[in-house]
Amino acid sequence: MRNFQKEALILSVRNTGENNRIVSYLTKDEGILTSVLYGGPKSKLRSLVSPFNSGTIYLYNDEAKHSSKITDFDVKKYHLSFRESLFKTWAATLAVEVVISTKCAGSPEECFVMLNGFLDGLDLLDENQGQTGLIRFLWRYIGLLGVQPDTTNCQRCHKPFYSGNFSQNTLQYKTGGVIYSHSENGFVCTDCYKASFDNPERLLFSEITSKSVVYLQATSMCEPSVSRNMKLSDDEIASLKGFLYSHIESSVGTKIKTLHSGIGIL
Known part of the structure; x- marks a missing residue:
């Protein structure tokens, strides 16, 4: 029998028995762990051990x-x-749910930092800013999973897809938009897309703007302030969310489950 302490982020809590709870939490060194929390509804500890709270367990x-x-x-x-916010x-x-489903993408330390950073940032942002914050988190997590498509060049x-650079704010976006090919897990330019127009695989394409692709590129490659300062239209945000959710x-x-039960909120 031993006593331990760890830095932890509470992920989920579910009831077991009359007064006890099964708690899943994320740690930097061991990933997702599970422990039992004993005590009835009036227990002060029970109110502390709640989803999204972080600290020393x-x-x-x-x-x-x-x-x-x-x-x-x-x-x-x-x-x-x-x-105070359903969206948050x-x-x-x-x-x-994504972190639990993928078991931290096999990288508990990076996942710990990434998820904590997202929740801390989401807490400080308004709901509109939180929309793009969610986009950035999902895109980075796709990179952690190792399945992030190239956002620089046509597949x-x-x-x-663009010329110029981020630091000097001289970006020029390729006209005509960019198409994501689900079958190739890559982005293609409109010219290459048109060449496939008579091919049945065209049903496996999703269109977003070239600016949206550059936004994803900035999220992956640049300091966080670069993508945070890039302005996206409501349509671009909606399109990016649809692409990333899929x-x-x-x-x-x-x-x-969250994507399907949260329709209209997310």
């Missing part, structure tokens, strides 16, 4: 019984704004 592990009990939780971040709650729930003719669900390989 204290554990009592019984190695003989292969059990782990939460004895205390020193909360450092509560993310209080989530209680659903966005945080979506991120957590087929290899011509760039891509992340395909990458996870299973139905993401």
Whole structure:
């Protein structure tokens, strides 16, 4: 029998028995762990151990019984704004479901930093800014999964989608938009798309603007401030969300419940 403490982010809590709860939480070194929280509804500890709270968790592990009990939780971040925003709650729930479904993408330390950063940022942003914050998180997580398509050049003719550079704000976007090919997991220019127009595989294409592709590129390659300062229209945000929701669900390989139950909010 031993006592432990870890930096943890609470992912989910579910009831077991009359007064106990099974708690899943994310740690930097061991990924997702599960422990039991004992105590009735009036327990102060029960109110502290809630989804999205993060801090230092204290554990009592019984190695003989292969059990782990939460004895205390020193909360450092509560993310209080989530209680006042349905969108923030659903966005945080979506991120957590993706992390659980993919088992941290096999990279617990990077996942720990990424998910904590997203939740902390989401807490500070308004709902409109939170929309693009969710886009950036999902795109980065797709990169962590190792299935992020190239956003620099056309998958087929290899011509760039933009010219200029980010730092000097001299970007020029390729006219005509960009098409995502689901069958190739890559972006193609409109000229290459037109060459496939009579091909049945055209049904596996999704169109977004070239500016949206550059936004994804900036999210992957540049300092966070670059993509945060790029302005997207409402249509571009909606298009990117649709693309990323489809891509992340395909990458996870299973139905993401939050996406389907949160229609109209996300």
